[in-house]
Amino acid sequence: MRFVAFFTALFMLFNVSGSTVVDRVENFRLLDQEHSAHELYYHKNAKAVVLMVTMNGCPIVRNLLPDLREIRAQFGDNVEFKLINSSLQDTYKSIRQEVDEFAFDFPVLVDDTQLIGEVLELDRSGEVLVIDTSNWNVVYRGPVNDRVGYETQRNDAKEHYLADALTAVIAGQPIAVPKRQTFGCLINFPERQQKAAHAQISYKNTIAPILKERCVSCHLPNGIGPWAMTSYEMIKGFSPMIREVLRTRRMPPWEVDTSLAEIHNARGLTLEERKKLVHWIEAGSPRGEGEDPLLAVKPLEKSWSLGEPDLVVEGPAFTVPATGIIEYQYPAIANPLDRDVWVRAVSIQPGETKAVHHVLIGTSEQDIPRGERRLDAVFKNYLMGYAPGAESYVYPKDTGVLVKAGGQIHLQIHYTAFGREATDVSKVALYFHNEPPTYNLRQQVVIGLDLQIPPGEARHEERAYFEFEQPAIIYSLFPHAHYRGVETRFDVHLPDGKIEPLLHVPRYDFNWQHSYALAEPVKVPAGARLVHRTVYDNSTENPANPDATRNVSWGLQSENEMLYGGFFFRWENGTSEKPVHDELNFQIAQFYGAFDDDFSGGLELNEMPGWIRNAFETGQLRQFDANKDNVLSQSEYRAFAEYRAQEARR
Ligand code: HEC
Numbered sequence: 001m002r003f004v005a006f007f008t009a010l011f012m013l014f015n016v017s018g019s020t021v022v023d024r025v026e027n028f029r030l031l032d033q034e035h036s037a038h039e040l041y042y043h044k045n046a047k048a049v050v051l052m053v054t055m056n057g058c059p060i061v062r063n064l065l066p067d068l069r070e071i072r073a074q075f076g077d078n079v080e081f082k083l084i085n086s087s088l089q090d091t092y093k094s095i096r097q098e099v100d101e102f103a104f105d106f107p108v109l110v111d112d113t114q115l116i117g118e119v120l121e122l123d124r125s126g127e128v129l130v131i132d133t134s135n136w137n138v139v140y141r142g143p144v145n146d147r148v149g150y151e152t153q154r155n156d157a158k159e160h161y162l163a164d165a166l167t168a169v170i171a172g173q174p175i176a177v178p179k180r181q182t183f184g185c186l187i188n189f190p191e192r193q194q195k196a197a198h199a200q201i202s203y204k205n206t207i208a209p210i211l212k213e214r215c216v217s218c219h220l221p222n223g224i225g226p227w228a229m230t231s232y233e234m235i236k237g238f239s240p241m242i243r244e245v246l247r248t249r250r251m252p253p254w255e256v257d258t259s260l261a262e263i264h265n266a267r268g269l270t271l272e273e274r275k276k277l278v279h280w281i282e283a284g285s286p287r288g289e290g291e292d293p294l295l296a297v298k299p300l301e302k303s304w305s306l307g308e309p310d311l312v313v314e315g316p317a318f319t320v321p322a323t324g325i326i327e328y329q330y331p332a333i334a335n336p337l338d339r340d341v342w343v344r345a346v347s348i349q350p351g352e353t354k355a356v357h358h359v360l361i362g363t364s365e366q367d368i369p370r371g372e373r374r375l376d377a378v379f380k381n382y383l384m385g386y387a388p389g390a391e392s393y394v395y396p397k398d399t400g401v402l403v404k405a406g407g408q409i410h411l412q413i414h415y416t417a418f419g420r421e422a423t424d425v426s427k428v429a430l431y432f433h434n435e436p437p438t439y440n441l442r443q444q445v446v447i448g449l450d451l452q453i454p455p456g457e458a459r460h461e462e463r464a465y466f467e468f469e470q471p472a473i474i475y476s477l478f479p480h481a482h483y484r485g486v487e488t489r490f491d492v493h494l495p496d497g498k499i500e501p502l503l504h505v506p507r508y509d510f511n512w513q514h515s516y517a518l519a520e521p522v523k524v525p526a527g528a529r530l531v532h533r534t535v536y537d538n539s540t541e542n543p544a545n546p547d548a549t550r551n552v553s554w555g556l557q558s559e560n561e562m563l564y565g566g567f568f569f570r571w572e573n574g575t576s577e578k579p580v581h582d583e584l585n586f587q588i589a590q591f592y593g594a595f596d597d598d599f600s601g602g603l604e605l606n607e608m609p610g611w612i613r614n615a616f617e618t619g620q621l622r623q624f625d626a627n628k629d630n631v632l633s634q635s636e637y638r639a640f641a642e643y644r645a646q647e648a649r650r
């Protein structure tokens with residue numbers, strides 16, 4: 001023991017002086033070069049997280065990658081490895097180029113606000129930080145080894161600092177020399193010298209207006225937010241928590257990646273807003289001069305903001321328990337209308353705002369028995385989805401949705417317990433067109449019925465598509481998965497092979513269901529496919545995962561999964577009077593999109609669902625494989641479906 005202590009003391013003499021190793025790294029979430037989200041505390045099951053500081057164009061980092069790979073091969077079961085880039089001059093795009101060119105096989109976390117690098121006291125690329133997940137302390141920072149220096153390198157390292165540190169952390173031992181000098185390129189952190197200026201950020205002119213714009217729609221009296229932003233004192237009191245939700249990108253919820261397509265109702269903060277808020281909080285949340293704009297925040301008003309509705313219906317009363325998980329509710333209300341109407345706008349007024357996380361609404365011509373409602377009923381003839389701050393949907397110009405007389409109005413309501421029992425009665429308002437509109441606004445889904453998520457797998461992607469038989473215009477997108485869904489996307493695959501990204505939600509959250517309205521409707525030609533992809537985390541690291549030991553397949557219950565991408569669109573050439581498609585085409589498009597896993601357009605044997613494969617192998621369907629290639633093309637399937645329909649009519 002003494003011997004060890006002596007050597008440790010001796011090593012300390014050679015340790016670089018200066019600031020100590022960061023004590024507890026607070027949680028953060030950053031996106032990588034592909035815009036996938038990484039959260040530090042997600043890796044609680046690993047023994048350590050290694051962050052290597054990188055910067056495009058740094059020869060030392062490029063040189064050290066093989067060493068890092070070797071170390072990962074040795075420790076990868078226990079340790080999570082990531083790169084982090086805080087450089088001002090690097091962008092997602094230029095980082096992707098660097099990653100491609102030098103075949104990085106580590107995610108590069110993009111610290112685009114520099115907020116994380118500032119606090120971690122990053123300084124030079126090439127440095128590695130070892131974070132012990134038992135207490136989130138940085139237990140080692142310095143070079144990977146002694147192989148690479150400025151304009152010098154050896155074939156082999158003599159000292160293996162990082163590997164030694166990891167061996168020690170895994171064994172629960174202290175690290176002999178926790179901090180060493182790194183060779184690498186200096187990173188410019190201009191705001192680091194600006195601490196005095198941060199204390200001058202104006203609460204009145206800068207901070208309060210950001211909060212009003214981005215947060216107050218939920219954080220107001222009677223709003224869904226658990227506390228209201230009604231004064232400087234409230235903000236000051238909550239400021240450490242505000243800083244945390246900004247660093248972890250938990251608020252505002254349903255954030256999208258706006259570097260792709262513009263989303264009309266996106267809620268993210270700009271980089272500048274994020275920096276201003278966090279720097280102001282880090283400077284002690286100074287009050288500064290001027291009146292307090294938040295004193296003017298009024299309680300949420302329950303009124304129909306679109307004016308007097310043509311029809312208001314009320315859902316049944318539901319008692320929300322004080323705590324616990326509440327399964328989705330699927331109430332149905334008899335449609336009181338005795339005539340067909342074209343709806344032009346819909347509005348929802350939740351009764352107990354704090355409890356209602358989302359409401360979807362749709363209608364059906366026939367009554368659907370209680371046991372069969374589930375997710376489907378609202379999508380028979382979908383009208384809108386409510387989320388806090390998005391109470392109304394005014395349909396795009398000249399479009400409408402036909403609601404036939406009779407039948408039912410369906411709601412799907414997601415309640416969240418908020419600490420006291422409450423009774424909710426939510427109301428729906430419909431606004432009608434006087435004349436039939438020019439276009440029929442339609443709702444469809446991309447659906448992945450054959451999804452299979454292996455147990456324990458942390459990043460499993462499923463995809464499905466819907467192919468447009470005619471030119472169409474897409475207006476909004478609604479991704480839906482359950483507790484294992486963590487990231488979701490929509491892209492358009494054009495017939496010429498080009499791919500256009502439409503929506504990317506880097507961190508999908510079952511608790512926040514949201515319809516994303518495209519800022520500009522997107523026109524797609526015939527033959528284009530709307531592709532929906534979702535990444536599922538079925539590992540124990542996913543705190544929402546109900547059971548990491550199960551192979552998970554499709555199911556409406558939340559312990560099963562869904563790949564379900566709703567979208568509003570209209571046919572470019574069809575009018576509300578003259579539909580331009582037939583139902584069978586619709587069904588076939590959806591069916592192929594669900595099962596054609598390799599996107600070839602046909603169904604190979606291994607892609608066929610059981611009953612089709614049976615029919616195919618017993619010969620009943622085989623005769624429809626006109627060209628005998630063992631692949632069921634869409635036209636072959638259509639011939640079969642038409643034959644079956646005829647048989648049924650006989
Ligand atoms: C769409 C509604 C909505 C918006 C917009 C929103 N919040 Fe929240 N916020 C909530 C809800 C609901 C909660 C309660 C936690 C939950 O359910 O996720 C919450 C919780 C919080 C908390 C407490 C964290 C916790 O769960 O303990 C903070 C702090 C916070 N929000 C800050 C903000 C800030 C800052 C903004 C704006 C940048 C913002 N929120 C925007 C709805 C919202």
